[in-house]
Amino acid sequence: MDLEKTFNILFNHFGPQGWWPIVDIEKNKAVYNKNFPYRERNSSEKLEISIGAILTQNTNWTNVVKAIMNLKNNDCFTIHKLKKIHIDDLAILIKPSGYYIQKAKKIKIFIESDINISRNNLLSLWGIGEETADSILLYGYNLPFFIIDNYTKRIINRLFSIQLSKYSQYQSLITSLIKNKYYIYNEFHALFVILGKTVCSKNKPKCHLCPLSLFCKYKELTK
């Protein structure tokens, strides 16, 4: 199971992804900084990545951008403002991201908790599970936690023809083969996402366009 080869092929094919994107209200879009993707994040970026990780739970990213634009355009994207805003008003602003009542509650709990950022502390909060916690740690705080999402599971399953169950099994599989390399974890996850979105889709994957097709175990059923 050659994950290093997998990474190299994907990186050569798609290039650096520059995650996590930060929403620019002047440009009216999310900006992927491919020039300096590995520098330390400032506090504003840490906040946006943390809130964005909650907003993107089971949600199309373009809807998350709309929600973040609303927060920024209404001058609500600071810890202070997010603490003061009423939860119902917050819910209206993030409505485009879906599940907006639940997510408003999750954001309130996160903001008002004032936790020190650690995996266990994040997981102790209602509304933050393993993927959201690892997203905050990896992309917000540059810590080597590998993120497992549905794209990653699907691609690993197809690529190596395996089927694991728990999040931690996928995570330890990858981190046991690629140890403690923050910058690899950063790009690798983003590369899984772009491959999953554009090629390795749930239905009708475009295997004929896939850079991994030569050694992928998945057999394209329909042509």
Add this chain to the structure above:
DNA sequence: GGCCAGGCCGGTG
């Protein structure tokens, strides 16, 4: 018009 999206929680067996 149906399926899908950068999950998580709570209840049930």
Add this chain to the structure above:
DNA sequence: CACCGGCATGGC
């Protein structure tokens, strides 16, 4: 433990 329904919007 595994499984499942609920949560909700907008893109394609």
